[in-house]
Amino acid sequence: MDGRVCKLLTEEEIKNLIHQNLKKEDYAGKRILVIIPDHTRSGPTGLFFKTISEELSLIAKKLDFIIALGTHPPLKEEKINKLLGISAKERRTKYKNIELFNHCWDDPSNLQTIGKITHSDMKRISGGLMNEEIPVQINKRVFEYDRIIISGPVFPHEVVGFSGGYKYLFPGIAGPEIIHRFHWLGALITNIKINGVKNTPVREVVNKSASFIKIPIKMLCYVIKEGRVHGLYIGGKESWSRAADLSEKLNIEYKKRKFHTVLAVAPPMYEDLWTAGKCMYKLEPVVEDGGRLIIYAPHIKEVSFTHGKYLFQIGYHTRDYFLKQMDKFRDIPGGILAHSTHVKGIGTYVNNREVPRINVILATGIPKQKCKEINLDYMDPFKINVEDYANREDEGILLVRKAGEVLYRRR
Incomplete structure (x- = not known):
């Protein structure tokens, strides 16, 4: 399907496109696993779940879905039902033969090694930034199926360049080593240089990892703007x-200037700073040197449900802070270091003095003392009137009412 910038797709059009492209002869009698995003990604996941189920459940030998959590916490049944737009009763009745799985990234019994990225490959792909062998592990459940379908949105992304596609495999349902190493590669390149770039070294690592999977894969890649589907592409990697x-075209917004103050409102789908960090990733390029970016999220009370222990151990710092002291941080997983540097942003570390380019401030439910412990500044969210930041771009103040998915750049 040819996506058009101004063409909204109706539910009926989406259903028709799926019907036309999931051909019965390809899936009849097959065991099919569909990989879908969790609730931290916008889009009509429920519509795609229901439509794929209607198309394939009666002809497939087996049809199941797995949530590409990466290292996010597993979803409880109530949250899964909400994600899929179904009731508990529907899950027990209409969809009773469809199994719904959470990915467990940190349980070795759930993982299978399918290959390795060699020293020479990593050195070549990374341009010399990394020179190490990386085992590639994936949820072994995929090998119980004859066909894989990946269904999810595509947005600018801080680590890979653009999300979606094979990224739902790696890190979506991958093991820890490949997750941590390619996230660190993205951090070495920096968010500023990689976000919104299609062909990146990290994407090459993802594609290389996916090449070890010999099961046929079909992708349903869609593009979202303001909650609506503007394009749906179905097929292989070209989709x-x-x-x-x-x-x-749709998810990158250009501004005429940079801003000394940016208020980034984190939507409720970001439940900890680990996910709300996307507010910084998408807005870092339009904050001027010495400026401040405020992540406004009174509902967030946790740094990270999964990785909080590590983050309180190391805090949030620039890339160079870690690079010049790597012996000190060698035992910290690369994905943790990457998140830390992405939230803090680029900067320098010279003569034991760290100077971030901008100041990141948390206006969240995380207390002031805890913000201090993790090396981020604090503002009381209940003393902020969001409207005070509205319509002041000429003054150097930018308000983004739903931050985290649209990338901002200076024109």
Whole structure:
């Protein structure tokens, strides 16, 4: 399907496209696993779940879904039902033969090694930034199926360049080593240089990892703007590429200037700073040197449900802070270091003095003392009137009412 910048797709059009492209002869009698995003990604996940189920459940030998959590916490049944737009009763009746799985990234019994990225490959792909062998592990459940379908949105992304496609495999349902190493590679390149770029070294690592999977894969890659589907591309790897091209047009907003103050309102789908960090990733390029970015999220009370222990151990720092002291942080997983540097932003570390380019401030439910412990500044969210920041771009103040998915750049 050719996505058009101004063409909204109706539910009926989406259903028809799926019907036309999931051909019965390809799936009849097959065991099918569908990989879908969790609740931290916008889009009509429920519509795609229901439509795929209607198309394939009666002809497939087995049809199941797995949530590509990466290292996010597993979803309880109530949250899964909400994600899929179904009731508990529907799950027990209409969808009773469909199993719904959470990915467990940190349980070795759930993982299978399928290959390795060699020293020479990593050195070549990374341009010399990394030179190590990386085992590639994936949820072994995929090998119980004859076909894989990946269904999810494509947005600009701080680590890979654009999300979606094979990224739902790696890190979506991957093991810890490949997750941590390629996230660290993204951090070495920096968010500023990688976010919103289609062909990146990290994407090459993801594609290389996916090449070890010999099960046929079909992608349903869609592009979202303001909660609506503007393009749906179905097929192989080229489907992701075309979706990324459309996302570049729809999900990158250009500004005439940089701003000394940015108030980034984190939507409720971000439940901890680990996910709300996307507010910083998407807005870092339009904050001027010495400026401040405020992550406004009174509902967030946790730094990270999964990785909080590590983050309180190391705090939030620039890339160079870690690079010049790597012996001190060698035992910290690369994905944790990457998140830390992405939230803090680029900066320098010279003569034991760290100077971030901008100041990141938390206006969340995380107390002031805890913010201090993790090396981030604090503002009381209940003393902030969001409207005080509205319509002041000429003064150097930018308000983003739903931050985290649209990338902002200076024109």
